[in-house]
Amino acid sequence: MSGTRGTQTTSTPRTPSRGRIDKRQAILGAAFTVFARRGYARACMEEIAEVAGVAKHTVYNHLGDKENVFRSAMETAADDVMDRNLAVVDLFAAEDAAGAPEDDLTARLEALAHRLLLRCCDERSWALKRLLHAELARFPELLEVVRGRRASRLTDALADRLARLALSGRLRPCDPAEAAEHFLALLTGPLETRSRLGTRAVPDEELRRVAHAAVRTFLLAYGPAPHGGGA
Secondary structure, eight states, X not given: OOOSGGGOOOOOOOOOOHHHHHHHHHHHHHHHHXXXXXXXXXXXXXXXXXXXXXXXXXXXXXXXXXXXXXXXHHHHHHHHHHHHHHHHHHHHHHHHHTTOOGGGHHHHHHHHHHHHXXXXXXXXXXXXXXXXXXXXXXXXXXXXIIIIIHHHHHHHXXXXXXXXXXXXXXXOSOOHHHHHHHHHHHHHHHHHHHTTTTTSOOOHHHHHHHHHXXXXXXXXXXXXXXXXXXX
């Protein structure tokens, strides 16, 4: 009896080709551009395919129907925006690791605040917020996708840095997660008002004033207690 054991091959899991991954990313980028421009209801798969430079059936093959294209485009955009925000906090951490002068904390916090404001003013960030608000009734699950898990990553990263500052005595003992929430709120609240929810360009000088006021208020609450103070 002859066997086939000698010619048998083991199959290995197939991984997406580089070209397929690139094409999917191109479709998602094009989809977000079209949805931001048209809104969900007026956007069409034909325009998404045209902007992506692919055939319409390619969009369906990669991502399915229009609803799934929208969800995937929003998730990808939210990841991109969050990665940019996290990079700002990482830079703040790197400055600590490099031994930034201790007496320069106010200036460093203002630099962090200004960089975060610049990220918030990015057109992609505003487009993401506008789409989320416009389509929340149709896609309520996106609130958790855009403002839930991903936003908590930024709060957690900032809380870690603030906890280190409190341990070193440069901030007073505090709940670092709560302090991070307050720091971010002091930035996003005034920015949304001044920018009229992203419909007005905020000059850089005005952004720096917002950053300065936010850090001043934050340090009044969380700065180290003055030496010799007490009840």
